[in-house]
Amino acid sequence: MELDMARFRAALMRELRAFFSEHSFLEVETPRLAPYLIPEAHLEVFSTEYFRSGSSVPLYLVPSPELWLKQLIPGGYGNLFEIGKCFRNDEQMGTAHNPEFTMLEWYMLNANYRQSLQLASDMLQALCAALAGTPGADPASIKRASQPIYTVTVRDAVREYSGVDLAEHRSDGSLRHAAVQAGLSVGQDDDWNTVFDRLMVDAVEPQLPSDRPVVLIDYPSRVSTLATAAGGVAGGAAGGAPSRDTEYQTVERWELYLGGLELVNCYSEEIDPSHIREFFAHEQHKKLSLGRSEHAVPPDFPAIFEQQYPACSGGAMGVDRLMMALTGRKRMNEVIFFSLSDTISRR
């Protein structure tokens, strides 16, 4: 990382902290090592061991601080944020990926995903205003980041960029067929979720406006997450495979894209313990079927939500990608020190 980039990064960190503390968020630091993790089917984990008087305890590097922050929320700390390293294994090192990366995660209490969206919009404005004159800032990138956010629902975006209406294709085969008609190549065994991912990757993401921040909002419930069902309707959040007769349902989730990079993922958080248990079971099962390594899950985690648990919205932002988006750099190893791909190649 060049000097300008290092200085810009330091300034960005300072401004991020200033913004969140000015908005009454408490900065916390939680462990990187955990004896258990929230199961997420598509994430591979880093494993290690703690040696204690002859025996060893398996430990994992956290893929996000969600595990800890959600346990702090009922503790009366108010709005929380954390900036820290997160770890995702088996993620290929590419232009926008490093297995170890810096994430900013926030939780806003008594708020939903729309209020988090306003927060993210204000954050971009504040960062652009504060950092525009900092060496390393790319004027065109700063201008782009400070434009009003273009918000579009996932259903509308898929329809606009591929002609496929997700709501009309509820079975795997039907969506596969529609995707092929739209000119995409799909695998014979692709299920609904995989075809949906292909539509996002091959049709939607490459065609999103690139001159301003874009938010894709209201994701299909079939994409398994810990986001609440739209409008508080129960039953959608745990994902899984709803029957073919169910209507097209969405969850309260958005993702922000800037300069072609997926930057922020945000939910109205699921706080129904039964839905959280369903999510855990679904993800653990999926993890096994995908051949991912097994890990322990926090045994008491869903029970936290049986007590008075405040409605809240959480967002997670890739800070290294934000660096790229504000400095106009095309490769992550230009905005971090000692990227793993560089250090491995020098070994």
Next chain:
Amino acid sequence: MIKAGAIEKGQCLLMKDQPYLVTERDFVNPGKGSAFVKLKLKNLRTGSTLRETLKSADTVETADVFDKDAQFLYEDDTGYHVMDTESYEQYVIPKEGLEQKGRFMREGETYRIKMWEQDAIDIVLPMKMVFEVTEAEDAIKGDTVTGATKLVVIETGMSVKVPIFIKAGEKILVNTDTAEYVERVNE
């Protein structure tokens, strides 16, 4: 057969019975979704370009490609002309996707090349190579900011961003994959 997630740039794949060279590879993980590999491929027979998105877990057939040593003779519009150092047979390697490598090659020097059936299809450069700096502006006096950079020209005509203390006539180590300066070489 290899997993799509293990595909590297420069690898050769058999797809739809055609040999393809991987010229670009990028990984995409849509939020909370499966991982995909986006590929840009060059058909080694027709030169045409194909874009393909594969699931990381998919398997793909590799094309049987082998290496040999060849001397780089010259380049022209048809490609890079090389000669097998054992059989003296000459080949032309099409430039598409190899432009950056071409800017690091010195005429008369021997490199590893990749062959598929009877065709030379790729050049393999060492990860890092030493080059002489042929043109460099002097650092401005008093400009002692560490980390500042400037552009210099190396012997092959390629421009490389280097720290300001590098002078013309010095030798530098360059990463041929990223075209980035690595370090100054003292001999």
